[in-house]
Amino acid sequence: MKHDGRFGRYGGCFVPEILVPALEQLEAAFLEAEADPAFAAELEELLTTYAGRPTPLTRCRNLAAGTPARIYLKREDLLHGGAHKTNQVLAQGLLAKRMGKRRLIAETGAGQHGVATALAGALFGLETQIYMGADDVARQQLNVFRMELMGAKVIPVTAGGRTLKDSVNEALRDWTASFADTHYLLGTAAGPHPFPTMVRQFQRVIGKEARAQVLAVEGRLPDAVVACVGGGSNAIGMFSDFVPDEGVRLIGVEAAGKGLNGHEHGATILRGSHGILHGTETLVLQDSDGQVSDSWSISAGLDYPAVGPEHAWLKESGRAEYVGVEDDDALAAFQALARSEGIIPAFESAHALAHAMKLAQEATEESVIVVNLSGRGDKDMAQAVKLLQPEAA
Amino acid sequence: MSRYAQMFQRLHQRAEGAFGGFLMLGDPDVATSVTLLDAVVEGGADMVEVGIPFSDPVADGPVIQAAADRALRAGVRVDDCFGLIRQFRAKHPAVPVGILTYANLLAARGRDKFMADAAGAGADSILVADVPSIEAAPYAAAAQAAGLELVMIAAPNTPEPVIRRIAELSGGYTYCVARAGVTGTSAALALDHDRLFAMLAEAGAPPPVLGFGISYPDQVAEALASGTAGVIAGSALVKLGADARALVQLVSAMKRATALPNGERER
Numbered sequence: 252m253k254h255d256g257r258f259g260r261y262g263g264c265f266v267p268e269i270l271v272p273a274l275e276q277l278e279a280a281f282l283e284a285e286a287d288p289a290f291a292a293e294l295e296e297l298l299t300t301y302a303g304r305p306t307p308l309t310r311c312r313n314l315a316a317g318t319p320a321r322i323y324l325k326r327e328d329l330l331h332g333g334a335h336k337t338n339q340v341l342a343q344g345l346l347a348k349r350m351g352k353r354r355l356i357a358e359t360g361a362g363q364h365g366v367a368t369a370l371a372g373a374l375f376g377l378e379t380q381i382y383m384g385a386d387d388v389a390r391q392q393l394n395v396f397r398m399e400l401m402g403a404k405v406i407p408v409t410a411g412g413r414t415l416k417d418s419v420n421e422a423l424r425d426w427t428a429s430f431a432d433t434h435y436l437l438g439t440a441a442g443p444h445p446f447p448t449m450v451r452q453f454q455r456v457i458g459k460e461a462r463a464q465v466l467a468v469e470g471r472l473p474d475a476v477v478a479c480v481g482g483g484s485n486a487i488g489m490f491s492d493f494v495p496d497e498g499v500r501l502i503g504v505e506a507a508g509k510g511l512n513g514h515e516h517g518a519t520i521l522r523g524s525h526g527i528l529h530g531t532e533t534l535v536l537q538d539s540d541g542q543v544s545d546s547w548s549i550s551a552g553l554d555y556p557a558v559g560p561e562h563a564w565l566k567e568s569g570r571a572e573y574v575g576v577e578d579d580d581a582l583a584a585f586q587a588l589a590r591s592e593g594i595i596p597a598f599e600s601a602h603a604l605a606h607a608m609k610l611a612q613e614a615t616e617e618s619v620i621v622v623n624l625s626g627r628g629d630k631d632m633a634q635a636v637k638l639l640q641p642e643a644a
Numbered sequence: 645m646s647r648y649a650q651m652f653q654r655l656h657q658r659a660e661g662a663f664g665g666f667l668m669l670g671d672p673d674v675a676t677s678v679t680l681l682d683a684v685v686e687g688g689a690d691m692v693e694v695g696i697p698f699s700d701p702v703a704d705g706p707v708i709q710a711a712a713d714r715a716l717r718a719g720v721r722v723d724d725c726f727g728l729i730r731q732f733r734a735k736h737p738a739v740p741v742g743i744l745t746y747a748n749l750l751a752a753r754g755r756d757k758f759m760a761d762a763a764g765a766g767a768d769s770i771l772v773a774d775v776p777s778i779e780a781a782p783y784a785a786a787a788q789a790a791g792l793e794l795v796m797i798a799a800p801n802t803p804e805p806v807i808r809r810i811a812e813l814s815g816g817y818t819y820c821v822a823r824a825g826v827t828g829t830s831a832a833l834a835l836d837h838d839r840l841f842a843m844l845a846e847a848g849a850p851p852p853v854l855g856f857g858i859s860y861p862d863q864v865a866e867a868l869a870s871g872t873a874g875v876i877a878g879s880a881l882v883k884l885g886a887d888a889r890a891l892v893q894l895v896s897a898m899k900r901a902t903a904l905p906n907g908e909r910e911r
Contacts, residue, residue: 252778255778263779264776264778264779265747265774265775265776265779266702266774266776267702267703267773267774267776267797268776268777268796268797268798268799268802268806269797269799269801269802269821269824269825270776271776271777271778271806272801272802272803410706410709411699411700411709411713416700417700420700420701420702423702424702424703424704424705424825424826427702427703427824427825427826428823428824428825428826429824430824431824524752525751526748526751526752527746527747527748527751527774528700528748529700529702530774532751535748537748537752538752539752540721540722540749540752540753541698541722541748541749541750541751541752541753542698542699542716543699543700543748
């Protein structure tokens with residue numbers, strides 16, 4: 252390895268020895284691609300003509316009415332695929348091609364990253380297999396069908412608790428036997444080095460665009476940038492270009508689920524402890540022996556018991572702050588944005604939005620808040636009907 | 645001299661390879677686990693490898709995952725596992741015991757404390773499945789401070805600089821994997837290890853012991869003929885469940901297959 256993949260004391264590369272050569276190959280390919288203008292040009296073309304970048308920065312006309320705050324939305328929900336995930340699956344798909352791999356594998360919770368990986372597989376002509384918890388396969392038939400329509404094969408995971416973390420375990424197990432011809436397209440800025448760095452680099456286009464856009468419209472930097480954090484890819488993509496701007500508060504919003512005082516939440520930074528999971532040293536929801544807990548969130552994308560190591564570091568260094576938003580408040584924000592702006596956000600993004608609305612309510616002077624609207628809510632419709640119109644469901 | 649070194653010396657004099665039996669501690673519960681560990685020794689195992697169950701065992705196949713699940717569902721804690729090792733050590737003072745587990749359990753207890761508690765219980769070595777050579781230095785230092793040997797993994801795809809690090813940092817034996825992938829039984833072994841064994845010997849690494857996929861006595865003989873100093877069977881043993889008799893029989897059949905053919909002794 253050229254780099255140790257550390258963020259302070261977090262990060263690293265904790266995988267069975269047999270996988271290390273695969274990660275070394277990936278790091279080498281990533282560093283080479285980063286330095287290659289041809290790679291940048293091809294990715295840029297795809298992001299522009301296929302994915303729909305740059306995404307707009309939308310000022311909310313009604314949501315913060317009556318407060319001295321202006322809320323802007325970075326519209327990753329408008330990307331092809333419906334979420335920021337598309338940014339990095341295109342980049343990793345290109346890398347897989349460069350490395351001569353013929354097959355992609357990925358984990359997915361409710362299916363969003365699976366769908367994103369499936370589109371990359373179709374686009375780049377790579378055989379694609381998605382590991383997905385058996386219960387999610389049953390619950391998320393539409394997403395399973397989407398993946399299959401794009402040619403991916405969905406493999407139900409029955410091991411362990413059948414959750415997202417078990418799907419990551421299965422993907423890692425597959426990869427230890429298949430890395431010669433297979434790329435593991437990990438879905439977030441977690442996992443072993445080089446994934447956290449690589450995924451951040453492929454997502455930082457979000458913050459880069461947002462920073463320029465807010466400067467153009469406001470003539471100044473925002474007071475706060477807010478993004479939801481599950482594994483942390485949309486947040487790290489949003490934060491990175493703002494990190495040197497010390498006056499800008501960086502706020503990560505975790506899933507407080509049914510309450511931070513119970514066990515049904517996904518608030519790894521707020522309630523986790525130091526640990527090592529899925530290849531990286533980070534904060535983990537676990538018991539005192541180190542057995543990893545099941546997380547909970549209304550939004551599948553935030554339902555993960557660890558977090559990207561750079562977030563653990565941003566928290567420890569004090570550069571970013573992390574808060575929790577409960578299921579009910581996220582659901583209220585989901586409805587509020589639909590009603591006031593005609594935009595239906597993903598449940599994940601609704602967590603960030605809920606906190607931005609709180610900041611606006613509390614603001615005593617003029618302030619500018621940028622929220623990463625990381626995905627759109629189409630995928631959440633069936634669940635939203637059940638929650639909001641139980642009699643109709 | 646460490647228990648592993650004594651074992652290898654003894655076996656060399658008898659012209660035998662080492663047979664190591666793996667079981668998950670606390671599978672299916674603590675009391676049964678005691679009986680099964682004794683059965684492995686009764687069957688003739690030269691060394692015993694024990695898993696401390698972890699919720700997310702990414703290096704393990706379905707059989708050992710299920711064993712860890714059973715133990716955790718039975719409420720087995722890390723302290724119970726050290727208790728089992730302590731009992732085993734009292735009954736079998738000469739049999740080397742190696743722990744196989746995952747880094748998060750060390751992180752939770754504190755790496756130094758985990759190593760000290762393991763050594764205090766009577767373990768000889770520890771292999772942390774998700775700590776590769778690039779992350780191993782602090783683990784090796786902690787193991788040494790506690791008086792444990794750190795066992796590391798080598799595979800046919802392991803490059804030479806890593807072999808040198810294994811030689812530098814590890815002790816006891818070198819866990820050589822018989823194929824890519826996770827633990828588990830498989831019909832065929834890919835015994836393409838000549839180059840690996842030669843590099844390990846050249847670097848002065850601890851003796852190679854082959855694991856991952858050893859299921860039948862024939863494979864034991866085949867593996868030893870390929871030049872390894874010993875073999876470890878895990879999934880094949882764990883599959884037998886709580887049947888101590890069957891465990892004794894399988895272990896003794898495998899142990900019988902460790903007799904080296906005439907002339908091998910001086911190799």
